[in-house]
Amino acid sequence: MGVPAKPKYTSDSYTVALVCPKGIEFAAVEGMLEHTHPPIPMERAENAYTLGQIGNHNVIVAMLPETGTSAAATTVTQTLNDFNGVGGAIPVEEVHDIRLGDDVVSMPAGTFGGVVQFDRGKIYKDGRFERTGALSKPPNLLLSSAGKLHARHIREGNSLMKNVSTLLSKFPRMRKGPLGDPGSAKDFLFEATYPHPEKMNTCKSCLPEKLVNREPRSEAGPEIHYGTIGSSNLVFKDGITRNKLYDELGIICVEIEAAGLIDEFPCLVIRSISNYADSHKNKQWQPYAAATAAAYMKELLETIPSSEVYKARRAVDSLKSYDKDMESLKEKLLKEVWVGTIRKEVVDAAIKGKLDEFKERLFQIENGVMDQSHSIVHEIFNFLILGENQSIFGGRVKEDMTKAPHSGTREVM
Secondary structure: OOOOOOOOOOHHHOOEEEEEOOHHHHHHHHHHOOEEEOOOOOOOOOOEEEEEEEOOEEEEEEEOOOOOHHHHHHHHHHHHHHOOOEEEEOOEOOOEOOOOOOEEEEOOEOOEOOEEEEEEEEEOOOOOEEEEEEOOOOOHHHHHHHHHHHHHHHHHOOOHHHHHHHHHHHOHHHHHOOOOOOOHHHOOOEOOOOOOOOOOOOOOOOOHHHEOOOOOOOOOOOOEEEEEEEEOOOOOOOHHHHHHHHHHHOEEEEEOOHHHOOOOOOEOOEEEEEEOOOOOOOOOOHHHHHHHHHHHHHHHHOOOOHHHHHHOOOHHHHHHHHHHHHHHHHHHHHOOOOOHHHHHHHHHHHHHOOHHHHHHHHOOOOHHHHHHOHHHHHHHHHHHHOOOOHHHHOOOHHHHHHOOOOOOOOEEO
């Protein structure tokens, strides 16, 4: 019997991970692959992967099992262990003329690194709430590549329509299905103060006089916008609050997955616009938006030399650094003045991610002990209950991170 042939690709062969929030996005990104690779056996088949190639990059396409920040963090971490999106626009006239089907790319602006979790922060004694949920900026390689691509688009225009057309030609079934462009005639932006009628699935009954008057674009096709993406754990359906997010934080797009990527994690967030983050949202534009986001991803990857990716910091190294910080926090908690079984149970609940149990036990502490440990109580309260990377504590994530010494994946988009 001959020796089995050595597989052409191993888990170390893949340097780029593409994380998709839904099945339609997964299908669009899969369709952008120039070649697909055979699957690689894993110890645990907990994630849906497709392996393949875009340009000179071997890529992993992973899909979230559900929406939300917890799913994003768990999927990304498991992906790194195994292998060593659609958002709502905040249109601002004369500043960011964002239309349905456009792409938004996270980019540092002001004090934010590209993504801010606007429902996360610190609560002080006087009741003040201070937002602290900003992710670090994308790595320099992705920033410079996105900047270079932006400059080329200014000169020559983007290739989004070309890439989408190639996708639909390659998979004609998608053209007959939902991925076609719904068209500007179905792009409705209503005044922020005008709510969608209750129990109505479409905008056929919405008052046309409440539509915002916008000039037609001089060129057909989606455009690309760069700026701050707002992330939260809640689905957003309010035009007035949406506009306040732009006024206060400069947010031009909202979504519910990006905050699940932990701080210091090397990633760039790409979201395509399927609604205006108000009560008029519907799912008609989601498939086409998924296709334009995948089209930008492909165009960006084609501008990045594979040799530069190998020089970048591995994503798993960032997770290991974060894991070390978690151990330090655990040691600090155990050294505090919480006494008896309450101390151990509170720490265990915090580290295991049992937030409801943690909150219950936290408020069972006697007032005297609470006063003595005021600083650490507020630190852990803000760190966990208010959403500071809370999902990283779930399941076997900490164990998984310590078992991935050979992970080669470097960038997650």
